[in-house]
Amino acid sequence: MLLSRIATTSARTLVRPRAAPLARFLRHGSSQTVRSTAALIDPAVLSRDDSSKVGPGLHAAESLDALLHGSTKKPNAQNDFTETAVADGYASIAPTRAQTIAQPEQPEFTEVEAADHAWRQTNHIWSNDELDRVSIEKHEPVTMSDHFMKGVMNVLYHGFNFVTGYDPVDPSPRSVAWRLIILESFAGVPGFVAAGFRHFYSLRTLKRDHGAIYTFLEEAENERMHLLVCLKMFEASPVTRALCVAAQFGMTPFLALTYAVHPGSMHRFVGYLEETAVQTYDNLVEKTTTPGTKLHDEWDGLAAPGIAKAYWKLHDDAKWVDCLQHMLADESHHRDVNHTFATLPEGAPNPFISQHMKDFDRAATAHAVKKLNQ
Ligand SMILES: [Fe+2]
Ligand SMILES: [Fe+2]
Numbered sequence: 001m002l003l004s005r006i007a008t009t010s011a012r013t014l015v016r017p018r019a020a021p022l023a024r025f026l027r028h029g030s031s032q033t034v035r036s037t038a039a040l041i042d043p044a045v046l047s048r049d050d051s052s053k054v055g056p057g058l059h060a061a062e063s064l065d066a067l068l069h070g071s072t073k074k075p076n077a078q079n080d081f082t083e084t085a086v087a088d089g090y091a092s093i094a095p096t097r098a099q100t101i102a103q104p105e106q107p108e109f110t111e112v113e114a115a116d117h118a119w120r121q122t123n124h125i126w127s128n129d130e131l132d133r134v135s136i137e138k139h140e141p142v143t144m145s146d147h148f149m150k151g152v153m154n155v156l157y158h159g160f161n162f163v164t165g166y167d168p169v170d171p172s173p174r175s176v177a178w179r180l181i182i183l184e185s186f187a188g189v190p191g192f193v194a195a196g197f198r199h200f201y202s203l204r205t206l207k208r209d210h211g212a213i214y215t216f217l218e219e220a221e222n223e224r225m226h227l228l229v230c231l232k233m234f235e236a237s238p239v240t241r242a243l244c245v246a247a248q249f250g251m252t253p254f255l256a257l258t259y260a261v262h263p264g265s266m267h268r269f270v271g272y273l274e275e276t277a278v279q280t281y282d283n284l285v286e287k288t289t290t291p292g293t294k295l296h297d298e299w300d301g302l303a304a305p306g307i308a309k310a311y312w313k314l315h316d317d318a319k320w321v322d323c324l325q326h327m328l329a330d331e332s333h334h335r336d337v338n339h340t341f342a343t344l345p346e347g348a349p350n351p352f353i354s355q356h357m358k359d360f361d362r363a364a365t366a367h368a369v370k371k372l373n374q
Contacts, residue, residue, distance in 0.1 A: 160179070219337065
């Protein structure tokens with residue numbers, strides 16, 4: 001009896017997937033969720049599995065209409081976007097849990113395809129002209145709080161230089177590699193803290209947020225993409241990983257407490273943090289493009305990773321230094337956003353909304369054109 005139970009248990013263990021679904025979800029997020037969410041918002045993906053309804057011979061305008069309105073019906077059929085129709089449409093396309101589990105062979109999106117953010121948060125795509133005009137200006141502390149935050153940042157900056165062995169005059173690639181991973185790992189925290197606090201504040205006070213939640217979520221995602229791009233270029237050692245954990249657990253309570261007491265002070269602190277990031281990336285771009293430096297010796301001519309090309313819409317032969325230049329531009333934008341919110345009166349309209357709208361229009365148009373050309 002006992003032997004029989006052991007044999008049964010062993011057989012189950014052998015055929016069991018390597019990790020339970022919950023554990024896989026916690027570790028990696030749900031790739032199935034990504035797939036099904038994309039299917040819900042991307043009509044072209046829907047039509048891929050149902051080409052009989054759309055047909056290959058659509059006229060361009062009708063295709064565009066189908067793309068913009070999410071129709072999977074024949075182009076001449078009437079589109080009724082009532083609540084019921086939308087709900088029915090959802091029911092017909094939303095995979096049941098049983099279906100999602102039963103169809104693991106469904107094609108995955110590649111990492112590079114997922115790095116195109118047109119379907120989630122739209123990042124600003126920098127033009128060459130904008131990249132040339134990135135400023136490295138710094139904010140002069142005015143209030144006591146400004147001076148305190150600037151002092152904290154100075155201590156952190158020089159301590160960080162010491163720990164990472166970063167010599168700004170001629171930095172070694174190794175010192176930069178783990179500096180960037182730790183920096184970007186931490187830089188994704190404040191935006192999320194700000195977005196979270198503002199979200200809950202709006203819910204409990206029944207007040208509008210004027211779009212700032214989105215601004216900070218986009219900033220957090222932008223920093224996380226910086227991290228993912230850096231991880232395509234450098235290995236994270238166990239020490240680097242430990243420092244990322246320490247930075248997150250050490251600094252998040254400080255940021256959250258500061259935001260709870262005085263939101264403007266946290267934004268000022270982040271503004272100073274972004275100034276140091278601008279300083280670092282500006283130096284890296286300069287050194288990588290200057291013959292005779294350690295960075296030029298190792299990094300000159302390195303190709304940009306695919307996810308960076310998709311995220312910033314870089315050309316096919318883009319280099320690693322182009323990524324550094326785009327990260328520099330992103331950091332300068334974070335600096336300006338956070339210094340702006342450090343002094344913006346409570347309840348004031350978000351001055352960055354119009355830019356978000358322009359970025360979205362541009363991404364949506366580019367996405368529609370790309371689909372029409374497929
Ligand atoms: Fe960053
Ligand atoms: Fe940043």
